[in-house]
Amino acid sequence: MKPSTERDYHKRIARVVEAILDDPGAPHTLDSLASLACLSPFHFHRIYRALTGERVVETVQRVRLARAAHRLTVADEPVGNVAADVGYGSPQAFSRAFRGFAGVSPSAFQLRQRRLTSPDADADADADANASSAARLASDAQSTPVVQIVELAPFDAVCLRHDGPTATISQTFRTLRMRWRQLVGDAVSENVDGHTVGICTGDPEEPGTFVYFAGIIPGTPVASIAPTELSGELETVRVAGGLYASHRLVGPYPLIASTFQALYGGWLPHSGYEPDDRPNLELYRSKPLPDQRCECVTDLMIPLRKE
Template sequence: MKASTEASYRQRIARVVEAIAADPAAEHRLDSLAALAAFSPYHFHRVYRAVTGEALADTIRRIRLHHAASLLVGSNRPVVEIAGAVGYGSAQSFARAFREFTSLSPSELQRLSQDHGAGAGAVRLRELPPMPLLGLHHQGPLSMIPHTFRRLAALATRAGWHGRAPASLAGVCQGDPESEADFSYFAALIRPDHADTQGALAVDAAGLTEMTVAGGRYASFILRGPYTLINATWEILFSAWLPASGHEPDHRPALELYRSEPGTAPALCETELLLPVRLPASPPLG
């Protein structure tokens, strides 16, 4: 596929994902989504899978459950109400889908967040060195971040980096994800220490970007479970752990380190969330 055609396909598919994310509870019929992307409905499901790496139904399910997790955190709303808000006809079908995807029931996640699930005992402070990264700036709706990682893997393999040395996947987050206009995300591989010149030239030719994240003190929390719970866990860290920690957020991006191999069952995935922190400045003497 030509680069210009591939970019056009991605932009058209992004419109579909944006529409699903804007109204997760809607029916989202295949023919209407295909029309939104200006593709034939007879072939849309194949084009969608080729561009995104997942079926359209899987995207809809993932977005609905991600939105549900955000609604459940710190909320006393009845589960049946949240089920309807994300497009499920009954609390039973919603609870079944949520547990299959997250290994938690909706009520368990509510209780976890209300009990300050990211409590002081689960968070540790780490001093990290600068982190060299190689990756792509995500473009499009946040729900397409997994697709950016798939594209990163393909480009890194083409450049000869993917699999050259042990590397972890990382996400660099800046801004408020609730306001996509003010939020940026960098999908990356953590570069090995021994980068060679030939590899660097191949990276440049593949269109990948190099970035180094500043070192310093981070609050580290290990999330064991599906990536759907990441945003909800960030909310717990900011609302429950941070105010009681004696620290304040530092002016560095937050990091997500994805520790699991591709293909790991969602319930077994492990993600390290790294919140940059510092001790508060002493107030000026009056």
């Protein structure tokens, strides 16, 4: 497929994803989505799954649950209300789906996010959390800090700029891996797991402000790659390094946005630090199998000013 044709297909599917993001509870029919993508209904589902790696119904569920995660982070309201607002007919169905998505129950997730947004909050005050989850989370809070202050050395990344909603970032990483494989060969490209990074500025909720680069941190210096080999979509991005607040998220990637929100709204104002004029980083430490998405390990990094 020609690069221009491939980009056109990705833009068509991105329009579909944006429509789902705007209203995940809407009755998204095959005909309406295929029409939006200007594709034949006979082939739409195959093309969508080939480019996104999932079915439309899976995208809808993921967007609903990501929206629920955001609500559980920023709003102090009963889990049942959140379930109804994101389109689930019963709290039981929502709880099952959310546990499969995040690896914990909605109540336990709400408690965990409350630890980020209100560092001094008493975990026992959350009546919705069951006793075992509260005890485990309280124990975790005592044994390891939620946020660590770390110093990163500068590094270079071979990057592909993302164009579209955050829900399609995985597509950009798939394209990046394909371009990287073409550049360095299959043997080298197989070793990128644990060496991928997201470099981002702005707010994904504010149109026009969010800039995201999907990157691979090469095992060899980027300078050893001829500039002509990086022509086209790939480019080298220099990460300056420095002081960062680091939070390790163990959970599916759609939780990244709500976790960053919790860090900015809760931890940062209480920390005594100020953010520096550098991009945030998402350091992807693992590449779980499809049935282990709730076990993804990502280090979320907010740059800090040195005193």
